[in-house]
Amino acid sequence: MAEHEGAITPAGYSGAEYWNDYHQLARGRRLNRMAKLQVWLHSLVPFLEKVEKAHVLDLGCGGGHDALELARHGYSVSGCDISGVAIREARALAAERRLLASFVEHDIAEPLPYPDGLFGAVISNLTLHMFTADIAQRVVAEVWRCLLPGGFFAFHVNSTADLPYRRKLQPPVTQLDNGMYCFGRGQTMRFFSEQDCRQLVVDWKLLLLEPVQMLREDGAVQKCAWRCVAQKPKLSASEPDGA
Numbered sequence: 362m363a364e365h366e367g368a369i370t371p372a373g374y375s376g377a378e379y380w381n382d383y384h385q386l387a388r389g390r391r392l393n394r395m396a397k398l399q400v401w402l403h404s405l406v407p408f409l410e411k412v413e414k415a416h417v418l419d420l421g422c423g424g425g426h427d428a429l430e431l432a433r434h435g436y437s438v439s440g441c442d443i444s445g446v447a448i449r450e451a452r453a454l455a456a457e458r459r460l461l462a463s464f465v466e467h468d469i470a471e472p473l474p475y476p477d478g479l480f481g482a483v484i485s486n487l488t489l490h491m492f493t494a495d496i497a498q499r500v501v502a503e504v505w506r507c508l509l510p511g512g513f514f515a516f517h518v519n520s521t522a523d524l525p526y527r528r529k530l531q532p533p534v535t536q537l538d539n540g541m542y543c544f545g546r547g548q549t550m551r552f553f554s555e556q557d558c559r560q561l562v563v564d565w566k567l568l569l570l571e572p573v574q575m576l577r578e579d580g581a582v583q584k585c586a587w588r589c590v591a592q593k594p595k596l597s598a599s600e601p602d603g604a
């Protein structure tokens with residue numbers, strides 16, 4: 362059995378065990394949180410502003426940094442993540458910062474634990490590429506269900522341009538037979554072409570699709586991704602913009 366196999370669920374993506382280890386290890390690492398917030402969250406805020414402080418869901422919220430940044434700006438926020446370690450961290454950070462937010466431990470490949478039309482916007486930074494194309498499409502269908510008409514779905518996913526950087530960053534690399542790659546100790550990932558992104562939101566109104574790079578402090582490229590914002594159509598043309 363390859364070293365990573367126990368980390369991957371029968372459906373072909375890294376499971377809770379992998380992600381709990383990942384978040385335990387990340388605790389000790391020095392992360393440039395401000396740069397991350399800037400690249401992955403702040404660029405999405407102009408779209409969130411259109412929904413007038415509506416309820417926002419963060420899918421794959423990790424330690425809750427994006428969700429809590431939004432809570433700090435007056436948004437009502439929920440977050441979910443497969444890792445109990447990450448969710449406990451997010452709840453502790455919310456308590457420490459005296460911010461209100463709801464964090465739930467949940468595998469987003471399963472139906473989302475929220476009623477229809479609860480959210481005005483859903484964000485997901487660097488999480489949807491952890492799944493096969495079929496599962497990612499199912500997650501997006503659930504996002505659609507949980508959004509109000511006119512609501513926004515804003516996310517970042519790995520682009521095909523990221524693969525060479527990722528190969529260097531997280532060896533060894535195994536190409537799986539489901540279109541995915543497995544890195545290091547068992548992190549499954551997919552790399553999106555522009556067409557893959559368009560396909561993911563094919564029933565939505567596409568508002569933004571652009572390539573983005575995250576740079577290291579020395580200016581070298583660290584990560585290449587797609588930034589995508591799509592809107593669930595409003596019920597009728599007479600409805601105001603946003604949810």
Ligand SMILES: C[S@@+](CC[C@H](N)C(=O)[O-])C[C@H]1O[C@@H](n2cnc3c(N)ncnc32)[C@H](O)[C@@H]1O
Nearest residue numbers: 380421422423442443444467468469486487488
């Ligand atoms: C690369 S991290 C990004 C975390 C956060 N969104 C950010 O930008 O800092 C990917 C996150 O997705 C979560 N994740 C991976 N697979 C998941 C799944 N099946 N269901 C829910 N969360 C998942 C991981 O635990 C991790 O927190």
